[in-house]
Amino acid sequence: MSKTLHTRRQFLRTSLLGGAVSWSIPVFLERTFFSLDAQAADSAFATGKDSPILVVLQLAGGNDGLNTVVPFADDAYLRARPSIAIKDPLRLNDSLGLHPKLAGLRGMYDDGNLAIVQGVGYPNPNRSHFRSTEIWQTASDANKTESRGWIGRYFDSCCQGEDPAVGVSIGNQTPQAFAARDPKGISFAQPEQFRFASEKTSDPDAAEEFFRSVNEANDGGSIGMLEGSAPAQGETMDFLRRTALDAQMSSDKVLAITRKSRSEVPYPPGNLASSLNLVARLIAGGMPTRIYYVAQGGYDTHSNQKGSHERLLGDLDAAVTAFVGDLKSQGNLERVALMTFSEFGRRVAENGSGGTDHGAAAPLFVLGGGVKPGLYGTSPSLTDLRGGDIIHHVDFRSVYASLLQNWLHVPVKPILHREFPTIGFV
Amino acid sequence: MLERLDNEGWTPSAAAHLLNRAGFGGSPEAITSLHARGLGGAVEALLSEASDDDLFPPPAMIPRDLEALKKATSTASPEEKKKIQTAVTRENREQTSLLRRWWLDRMRWSPLGAREKATLFWHGHWATSIEKVKEPFAMWQQNETLRAYAFGPFEQMAREISRDPAMMRYLDLTQSKKGKPNENFARELMELFTVGEGHYSEDDIQQAARAFTGYRVNPKTQQFLFARRQFDDGTKSFFGFEGPFSGDDVIGFLVADPQCSKFLASKLWVFYAGSPPSPRLLTELAERYRALHLDTGEFLREIFQSREFYSPAVVRRQIKGPIQWLVQLCRQMEIALPPDSDQILRQLGQIPFAPPNVKGWDGGRAWISSATLLQRYNTAGNILARGKPNWQALGANATPSLVWRLFQSPLPPDLNQKFADYLGEHGSGSAALRDLVHLMLSTPDYQIT
Numbered sequence: 072m073s074k075t076l077h078t079r080r081q082f083l084r085t086s087l088l089g090g091a092v093s094w095s096i097p098v099f100l101e102r103t104f105f106s107l108d109a110q111a112a113d114s115a116f117a118t119g120k121d122s123p124i125l126v127v128l129q130l131a132g133g134n135d136g137l138n139t140v141v142p143f144a145d146d147a148y149l150r151a152r153p154s155i156a157i158k159d160p161l162r163l164n165d166s167l168g169l170h171p172k173l174a175g176l177r178g179m180y181d182d183g184n185l186a187i188v189q190g191v192g193y194p195n196p197n198r199s200h201f202r203s204t205e206i207w208q209t210a211s212d213a214n215k216t217e218s219r220g221w222i223g224r225y226f227d228s229c230c231q232g233e234d235p236a237v238g239v240s241i242g243n244q245t246p247q248a249f250a251a252r253d254p255k256g257i258s259f260a261q262p263e264q265f266r267f268a269s270e271k272t273s274d275p276d277a278a279e280e281f282f283r284s285v286n287e288a289n290d291g292g293s294i295g296m297l298e299g300s301a302p303a304q305g306e307t308m309d310f311l312r313r314t315a316l317d318a319q320m321s322s323d324k325v326l327a328i329t330r331k332s333r334s335e336v337p338y339p340p341g342n343l344a345s346s347l348n349l350v351a352r353l354i355a356g357g358m359p360t361r362i363y364y365v366a367q368g369g370y371d372t373h374s375n376q377k378g379s380h381e382r383l384l385g386d387l388d389a390a391v392t393a394f395v396g397d398l399k400s401q402g403n404l405e406r407v408a409l410m411t412f413s414e415f416g417r418r419v420a421e422n423g424s425g426g427t428d429h430g431a432a433a434p435l436f437v438l439g440g441g442v443k444p445g446l447y448g449t450s451p452s453l454t455d456l457r458g459g460d461i462i463h464h465v466d467f468r469s470v471y472a473s474l475l476q477n478w479l480h481v482p483v484k485p486i487l488h489r490e491f492p493t494i495g496f497v
Numbered sequence: 498m499l500e501r502l503d504n505e506g507w508t509p510s511a512a513a514h515l516l517n518r519a520g521f522g523g524s525p526e527a528i529t530s531l532h533a534r535g536l537g538g539a540v541e542a543l544l545s546e547a548s549d550d551d552l553f554p555p556p557a558m559i560p561r562d563l564e565a566l567k568k569a570t571s572t573a574s575p576e577e578k579k580k581i582q583t584a585v586t587r588e589n590r591e592q593t594s595l596l597r598r599w600w601l602d603r604m605r606w607s608p609l610g611a612r613e614k615a616t617l618f619w620h621g622h623w624a625t626s627i628e629k630v631k632e633p634f635a636m637w638q639q640n641e642t643l644r645a646y647a648f649g650p651f652e653q654m655a656r657e658i659s660r661d662p663a664m665m666r667y668l669d670l671t672q673s674k675k676g677k678p679n680e681n682f683a684r685e686l687m688e689l690f691t692v693g694e695g696h697y698s699e700d701d702i703q704q705a706a707r708a709f710t711g712y713r714v715n716p717k718t719q720q721f722l723f724a725r726r727q728f729d730d731g732t733k734s735f736f737g738f739e740g741p742f743s744g745d746d747v748i749g750f751l752v753a754d755p756q757c758s759k760f761l762a763s764k765l766w767v768f769y770a771g772s773p774p775s776p777r778l779l780t781e782l783a784e785r786y787r788a789l790h791l792d793t794g795e796f797l798r799e800i801f802q803s804r805e806f807y808s809p810a811v812v813r814r815q816i817k818g819p820i821q822w823l824v825q826l827c828r829q830m831e832i833a834l835p836p837d838s839d840q841i842l843r844q845l846g847q848i849p850f851a852p853p854n855v856k857g858w859d860g861g862r863a864w865i866s867s868a869t870l871l872q873r874y875n876t877a878g879n880i881l882a883r884g885k886p887n888w889q890a891l892g893a894n895a896t897p898s899l900v901w902r903l904f905q906s907p908l909p910p911d912l913n914q915k916f917a918d919y920l921g922e923h924g925s926g927s928a929a930l931r932d933l934v935h936l937m938l939s940t941p942d943y944q945i946t
Contacts, residue, residue, distance in 0.1 A: 197694075201688075201689075201694075202688075202694050235867075240866075243845070244863060245866045257866070258867055258869075259866075260868055264844075264875065267939065268874075271875075271878045272878065272935060273932055278936060281936050282936065285915060285939070285941075286939070286940070307815075307816060310862055311870075311941035311944055314865055314866065314867055314870055314941075315940075317867050318868075318870050374669050374672055422679060423673075423674065423676075423678075423679065428680050
């Protein structure tokens with residue numbers, strides 16, 4: 072049972088593709104492996120130290136896009152927002168600027184590491200936080216529901232047989248984007264607590280052994296599931312056993328990596344900064360992870376938004392700036408792309424409480440060493456609105472498609488169900 | 498009526514299941530005595546347990562006079578102002594912590610715990626967080642309203658909650674006025690509290706928002722206040738009706754909509770039974786809830802006596818939420834809640850009075866990630882070490898009696914064997930028993946109920 076699994080993994084990692092050798096494996100050999108065993112070749116790719124990494128950063132609550140990428144020269148903007156308009160943005164050009172708190176991002180724009188995609192949304196926008204978040208997480212049409220996430224479908228279609236840590240979410244919850252047919256991806260907030268503390272028992276060795284033996288496949292029926300050929304479906308116990316096994320297998324590695332790797336760059340205080348710091352350390356330590364997921368909450372600014380939005384964007388800017396500096400000093404910036412998203416932007420006109428209600432399309436950021444900088448999409452019109460909201464010009468799945476196809480180099484259709492035009496930011 | 502469980506089905510395991518789901522579980526003795534009452538008697542006992550308010554005096558809390566506070570800060574120097582704010586923050590933190598402890602203790606020590614469990618359901622339903630509300634007094638008041646209506650008529654509960662200062666602050670109702678209605682409460686009222694997403698239009702939201710204008714909180718007493726001059730008394734069209742509707746009218750229309758009983762029946766079933774009902778069962782549940790005029794206590798009486806509730810698809814198929822996990826563990830082991838329960842629940846992802854957002858907790862599989870699973874295992878060890886259960890009382894033949902105490906159902910044979918082997922190798926002293934229980938709790942099997 073787990074012995075088979077263990078042996079199989081070891082075989083893939085050490086014998087067949089052999090540790091360090093696999094990172095410099097010649098292309099023709101890799102192709103051979105593809106023809107021999109697609110899963111094995113994929114594993115080789117994942118463990119490589121130069122494969123691309125995607126970091127997804129969720130701005131939860133609905134970030135006010137108009138006060139993030141500000142159309143300061145547009146009269147309609149000033150008219151719609153008499154008390155909360157940003158009048159002194161950091162200019163990108165004659166009509167657009169970034170919120171004054173985004174000085175770090177403004178610098179990345181000059182350094183050629185930042186792409187801004189404008190007017191991102193989807194047809195028939197939903198103004199519910201939960202439904203719209205679900206639509207972004209599952210990449211479904213607004214009138215369809217999907218239970219699996221877009222990242223989960225990437226795991227299913229491209230990461231069969233791989234390490235469970237191919238996806239890492241920083242936090243105690245697993246995002247819906249990770250929901251997969253064959254569950255993958257691990258979550259944790261604090262690496263020091265991400266292990267079984269057997270030393271608290273009177274016989275740590277026995278307890279450790281016992282813990283390992285009950286938290287792995289403990290009956291014949293689960294063997295197939297662990298091999299990835301007969302995915303666990305529905306059953307609560309299968310799900311729990313699978314999670315227990317993934318936790319057990321990943322925790323040693325995570326702990327070892329985070330214990331030895333330190334950041335050379337100082338990070339500001341705050342949750343987002345510590346999440347990104349952890350991601351940077353995991354990248355530096357060579358985790359086989361291809362997608363990291365982090366989140367920052369609090370963007371639901373219905374009232375008195377000026378101060379709170381300023382604080383949120385300030386935290387975001389400081390955390391991302393430290394992260395980029397860290398990756399640069401590691402020499403890893405070229406292989407990391409970070410994408411922000413929020414479930415929706417906000418209504419163009421401010422409300423009576425010095426805030427903004429739920430809206431629709433908004434800009435998002437893609438940044439990293441391999442990003443082609445600049446402004447993408449068209450600047451949204453503030454007079455041609457639908458229900459008081461900005462109309463989208465870029466489908467968010469075009470952003471996903473671009474990252475899947477041109478960054479992670481995987482086919483888009485099995486993941487997004489159909490093709491979407493890609494955008495040239497990577 | 499839902500089909501009733503027959504007498505043969507009322508076994509000690511069924512009684513344990515009922516106690517686990519309707520409440521927070523209990524000791525083997527509690528299960529035995531519930532079983533002895535028979536199914537009808539047991540359900541009656543759970544639903545009509547006498548009020549135990551006197552046993553759980555709330556933490557001493559008085560409403561903060563926000564008017565006086567505002568006055569004090571407006572004339573204060575910057576340093577004084579900072580001092581006042583720091584004191585307020587500290588006091589709020591302390592009071593919130595006392596409030597949490599008070600409610601958790603109530604869950605732990607209430608003899609049967611069903612009313613507290615239902616209060617927890619409604620807290621997740623009418624999700625409101627201290628993080629935004631800031632005032633512990635308002636959170637406590639809301640908690641008492643949820644408790645008072647936990648087994649009562651839904652419509653009245655909805656009206657009370659629309660006037661609840663904590664909810665009003667949480668969803669910006671206090672800022673909504675004629676000409677400038679704030680949509681936040683009106684939207685969530687429909688999307689999350691009554692009919693569910695997709696069963697109303699954007700226009701319904703805007704019209705309903707107008708009907709809920711003028712709701713205010715008296716800054717001195719922290720009680721609801723209706724500011725007639727801020728109320729939009731114009732004609733609204735809502736759900737096909739037209740008139741100068743009030744907020745209560747809107748609630749009336751929503752509750753009368755068949756979609757409301759369907760939405761709530763499904764949510765109640767998921768909370769108590771663990772997974773979404775089949776379409777056939779949902780139709781039946783929604784019809785019953787509606788026939789009972791959305792009286793939640795009457796509805797739960799039928800659910801708890803139904804055959805469906807004791808079916809293999811329901812029993813031991815629910816992932817425990819963190820509060821359930823913690824309270825049930827302490828009830829089963831007959832120990833007090835650990836002093837750092839707050840901290841534990843924060844790590845496990847369910848902080849009372851601070852749901853993550855207005856949708857409440859997702860529940861089910863969302864409770865479990867590789868992180869929270871390992872944290873549960875480790876926390877269990879700490880709780881046992883500090884809670885000091887009476888190990889010797891567990892006595893001989895420990896494995897089977899511990900399995901009954903903790904799982905109330907047979908485990909996979911190989912797991913049972915591993916438990917027995919462990920004790921065989923380590924003897925049955927207190928340390929070995931404690932380790933064994935810790936290991937029993939450090940299994941996927943312990944995470945379900």
